[in-house]
Amino acid sequence: MPRPRELRQVAHRPTVWAFKPAGVPFRDLETLTLGLDELEALRLADREGLYHELAAEHMGISRVTFGRILAAARGKVAEALLDGKAIAIGEGPVRFAEADENACPVHGGPRRRGRACRCEEPEEQAAPSATTEAADGRSRR
DSSP: OOOOOOOOOEOOOSOOEEEOOOSSSSGGGGEEEEEEHHHHHHHIIIOOOOHHHHHHHHSSSOHHHHHHHHHHHHHHHHHHHHHTTTEEEEEOEEEEOOTTTTTTTTTOOOOGGGOOGGGGGGGGHHOOOEEOOOOTTEEEO
């Protein structure tokens, strides 16, 4: 008997539950179901640009499991785009994350080991000069 699935933590509730090619009625399309855990994996990896290890930590799963979920999600999206299929956002083994006052407003979830996120760099670091001097005196861009 297989192990029961662990609940994956999801921080984003979708506002749209289906996508389809334009000009074709939904009832005439073959539909693929994208689970909430797969949608969250796409959001964390592709939209937020997080590394798999950190994204897996956000979802409360292992890095390998995150990679499998992400690969399945990307496969479904590619199939829908290339073959003209509809995508329905389904449920899945998930739990929604509670709102955290210390969470990053861009990435959601806890900040890594007490450090600030990349999105909240101080002003002097966020806008470096266009040309910097290398240690040997050469200019770099």
